[in-house]
Structures are given as C-alpha cells and as structure tokens.
Amino acid sequence: MSNTITLKKAATIKTLNNIAASGMNVFDKENYTIDNESDHPDAIVVRSFNMHAVDFGDKLKAIARAGAGVNNIPVDKCTERGIVVFNTPGANANAVKELVLTSLIASSRNLFDGVSWVKTLENEGDRIAKLVEAGKKNFVGKEIKGKTLGVIGLGAIGALVANNALHLDMDVIGFDPFISVDTAWKLSRNVQRAMSMEEVFANADYITVHVPLTDDTNQMLHEEAFRLMKPGVYILNFSRDGLVNDADMAAALESGKVGKYITDFPNEQVLNMKNTVLIPHLGASTNESEENCAIMAARQLKEYLETGNIKNSVNFPNVELPYAGKNRVAAFHKNVPNMVGQITSAISDFNLNIADMVNRSRGEYAYTMIDIDNKINGDIIPSLEKKIKQIADMVAVRMI
C-alpha cells in the first residue's frame, strides 16, 4: 500500500460513526480533509450507521465499512453509481469470538441471572451471605464439556468459534455451503461437517449463527427451524437481528423449545421475551478490534483514492496494478463486450500510448485501469475523461 502519493485534488473524508483515531490518522493532512458535516464527501468511513436513506452527494467514490456486515449500506445502489464499498474481513473476528464463547459459558452457568439477582440483595445487610447460599440453587447451570455446538457460517468468526470450542471440550458441527478455501484450511478437521442446516439443528445443544444478513439468510431461524432443534437448545446470535423471526423465537422460548436466546441485537420484541441474554452490540467493541477495523478500512480507502487499486471490496473486483505515478484511467463499467477496446481507442484518439492495463469483472460489472505512458498535457485530461464517460455502459470514470 502506498504512503507517499500526492493526490491531484485533495479529498474530503466523512465519518458516520466513531472511528478509532489510529485509523483516521492514516489520512495525511496534505491530501485529506476530515469533514463530518460535508454534504459532498469523496469517501465515507462508517460502522453500523444505517446508510439506506443517506444522500451521497455527487462526489462520493467509496465507502469503507470498518467491520464485516454491510447490510447497513445500500450496496446495489452504490454499484449502480460506481461507488466502491469496502469492508474489513476478519479484523474484528477475534473480538466477536471471545464474546461468543464468554456468553456461551456464562449463559450456560446462569451467570447473568445470578449476578443480577445478587444486586437485588444490596439492602439485606448481614443476611446477604445466608441469602446467597439459599438462593444459589435457582442458578444451577450446565457444563459445556461434552455438549455439541452447532456453528452456522464458518467464515472469519464462525471458524474461530468452532476451533476454540473444541479446546473447551465441546463437540462441534459446522455448516457453510459457501466456505472459502482460506477458511477451510484454517478449520480444525475435528469440526464435523454438516451437509445441511437441518443436520446442525438435529444435533446441537447450542447453536451459534455467523452468517451475513442477506435476502437468503433473512429470518433463517423460524418456527420450522426451531421444530427441528433439540428441546432446550441455546441459540446465540452475534450476527444480525434479521436472521431470527422474533415472533417465532418468542413462542419457542415460551414453550421451552428454545432454552435461552443470547443476542447482541436487542429490539423491542426481544426485550419482552423470557430467557434471553441481551447484549448491546458489543461483539466488536474492544480497543483492538476497533483499531484493526479502522486502520484496515482507512488503508484500503486511501489506496483506492490514490491509485485506483481495490482490496476487500464487496461490490467491485479486487484489482492491483503497481502505481508508477503515471496518468491512470480507472473506469467502472458494465461487463459487456468491447469496453476495453472502446476505452483504448478513446486514448489513442488523443495520440497517447498505453503503458500498462488491467481488467477484471465481477458479475454484471467490470473495472478497467489503464496507465498512459506519455506525459499528458494537463489540458487534455478533462477531454479524455469526457470521451471515456460518453462510452455506452460506462458507469464511472476517474483520472488518477
């Protein structure tokens, strides 16, 4: 990643949440202005702020999510406008893993209820010790050793949870039909592979979900799923509230089919359910994780703004072309025939020579970067940019 490039035009960065200072310090003062009031930022850094109704202004080139989930960002709208959306894969996974395992053990031992109950004894004076001994029978828990943990989604977080649960003497069964090769390499071979979610439901004493919220996973835990689970199963949700049908969860908790629901995403309905452990979205809230995410988000954004190179985008392909300080055309367009031909022909119309180029596609869209060899007279840059923008199926063009 580059550090020394000077942007042709200073860029404005806006943050929509509290972003760790170590991340924002990645943006040097010569090239960047941090302006959280700007209506027309070049880029936005965000955590969980809901961006679905945010007006992007007319200069926005990129959004960096300091975290994993991007359901708070209108990714399709960004793609249609050529706005790159980044996230920070794995940067907060350890923080979430630690809280999942903490909550798993603590809820299994009724620790949260027991601790809250002790607080109610504060005016009991010298009777406290006796009351504690008498009352503890109400909080007898279960050990996790020898029990089965079902992990749905074996990505950055799920794989860590699965591997670590083995070290706590649990049996682990995992399901992920889209597991990446990288994660599969990291996963212990002692994690049993389920061929369906139903197999997890049938075998697990505890189920933890680590999938993104998408149209496919929305409400994936519903009445039919609960019916297939073991009676008294504990469910941990550190992913998103939308993965669970709240009305069905309330009924399953009421009947005892689900023994406990531990969630990092409290809402009005969940607050009224029994046998819950409600955590205020603390999964990624450690200093280490906030810094990891902020630094990774800022570096990816800076690299993109300065060179056009893309790493860890959720809507653009990963592209890297070493930046030699030449004039670079970065064009985002529909993935249709003859786009590269039309761009190169526009460049040759200006009698310019191509030094290097790269083209990558992702689904319906593609990204092309072309370095121009000649020293360009600055005056022709806007004309070249205009000509490339006029190509049919072109979405966005940057001259870097």
Ligand SMILES: NC(=O)c1ccc[n+]([C@@H]2O[C@H](COP(=O)([O-])OP(=O)(O)OC[C@H]3O[C@@H](n4cnc5c(N)ncnc54)[C@H](O)[C@@H]3O)[C@@H](O)[C@H]2O)c1
């Ligand atoms: N509580 C928090 O603070 C916190 C922090 C980080 C992430 N999260 C949430 O956790 C989610 C997972 O994070 P991650 O870093 O592990 O992401 P990740 O992308 O590394 O892993 C997600 C995994 O889910 C799998 N998957 C997708 N659809 C699936 C399905 N239908 N069935 C089974 N597996 C499926 C994918 O193949 C992938 O391996 C995020 O999308 C986010 O919503 C919450």
Ligand SMILES: O=C(O)CC[C@@H](O)C(=O)O
């Ligand atoms: O930014 C946060 O605090 C939470 C992030 C988390 O939900 C994520 O998806 O990475």
